[in-house]
Amino acid sequence: MVELVGRSAGHGEAAMAQKRTDVVIVGAGTSGAYLGWKLAERGFSCLILEKDKLENLGVAIGPFHMEEAAFERFGIPLPGDDELLHRLETITMWPPCMKGEVTARLVTLDMDKPSFMRRLLSYARDAGVEVLEETEFTRLARERGIPAGVEARGPEGEVEIACRLVVDASGIGGAVRTSVPASPWFENDPVADMDTLVVYMESWGDLAGDLKPDINSFLHFQGWYAPSHGDEMIVGWACPRAPRGRGNATGPSRRPFPSAARRGVPPWAGCPTAARPTRWWTTASWWWGTPPS
Numbered sequence: 001m002v003e004l005v006g007r008s009a010g011h012g013e014a015a016m017a018q019k020r021t022d023v024v025i026v027g028a029g030t031s032g033a034y035l036g037w038k039l040a041e042r043g044f045s046c047l048i049l050e051k052d053k054l055e056n057l058g059v060a061i062g063p064f065h066m067e068e069a070a071f072e073r074f075g076i077p078l079p080g081d082d083e084l085l086h087r088l089e090t091i092t093m094w095p096p097c098m099k100g101e102v103t104a105r106l107v108t109l110d111m112d113k114p115s116f117m118r119r120l121l122s123y124a125r126d127a128g129v130e131v132l133e134e135t136e137f138t139r140l141a142r143e144r145g146i147p148a149g150v151e152a153r154g155p156e157g158e159v160e161i162a163c164r165l166v167v168d169a170s171g172i173g174g175a176v177r178t179s180v181p182a183s184p185w186f187e188n189d190p191v192a193d194m195d196t197l198v199v200y201m202e203s204w205g206d207l208a209g210d211l212k213p214d215i216n217s218f219l220h221f222q223g224w225y226a227p228s229h230g231d232e233m234i235v236g237w238a239c240p241r242a243p244r245g246r247g248n249a250t251g252p253s254r255r256p257f258p259s260a261a262r263r264g265v266p267p268w269a270g271c272p273t274a275a276r277p278t279r280w281w282t283t284a285s286w287w288w289g290t291p292p293s
């Protein structure tokens, strides 16, 4: 159990709630919720801080895919009908010329991410984890230079939590890690823009024609399509984020399909007509500049 050990004068006017636990996990995403659950099962008291509302977890992603074998490997029960959208048997890898594709067996579960997140968090709570939503990590508390707890801001004001271990499960922002002062022994750099993938997805209901069933992967073009809700397909595309200050900060900094650009053809030119995302092509054309010489 997480202990409430009192209230102290905070940095501002209001008193700060004080708690004590074995482990504080910052972030209730897949990593934080899973780790909290597994640590609590082993007898550690855990508190998860999540800056967002719990009901929003996974909503921005919607349908997502996970290899079926991973469930057994990580000790997670398989999803039920309310969460499982499709069980996919194969993955087809397409070469750049779009001929001679290879289909392999890879059983993948296509699931609703918000439902999956609710389930993971329910396992964590059932095991005794306390989850504070809309509570943002603000500062690492240290004693003689060693992490000894965290400070956070929630709906009821500031909270100070003493603990034995702080886990940064805050995703790509690395809220805790990047707040620690630089030292030769600690890497506190933010993840660089060029090491960040921007993933763009659309759900299409009007794909027709000779498509391969299940997952289709176009590694060369950093694109894919796969079943989504009902008969819809996700058409997805990933590329590195642009460095800040260069062009649009949320768009990729280089052409995502350089070899196709060099040939002067749109990247999806070889795709089956039905899978060609012409709608993107018009909306994303600004991502293309002068082909490299």
Ligand SMILES: Cc1cc2nc3c(=O)[nH]c(=O)nc-3n(C[C@H](O)[C@H](O)[C@H](O)COP(=O)(O)OP(=O)(O)OC[C@H]3O[C@@H](n4cnc5c(N)ncnc54)[C@H](O)[C@@H]3O)c2cc1C
Pocket (backbone or CB within 6 Å): 026, 027, 028, 029, 030, 031, 032, 049, 050, 051, 052, 057, 060, 061, 063, 064, 065, 066, 135, 136, 137, 138, 169, 170, 171, 172, 173, 175, 199, 200, 201
């Ligand atoms: C569009 C898209 C599609 C994807 N599809 C798949 C897929 O099909 N299959 C797959 O396996 N993976 C997929 N991924 C990747 C997967 O979503 C990530 O790998 C996974 O979410 C990482 O989990 P995480 O817990 O490390 O981080 P996150 O899920 O990012 O969770 C971090 C949490 O920390 C919280 N947080 C951040 N800062 C603070 C703070 N200061 N205080 C408190 N809380 C904080 C955030 O609100 C967030 O809830 C996809 C990703 C995207 C973007």
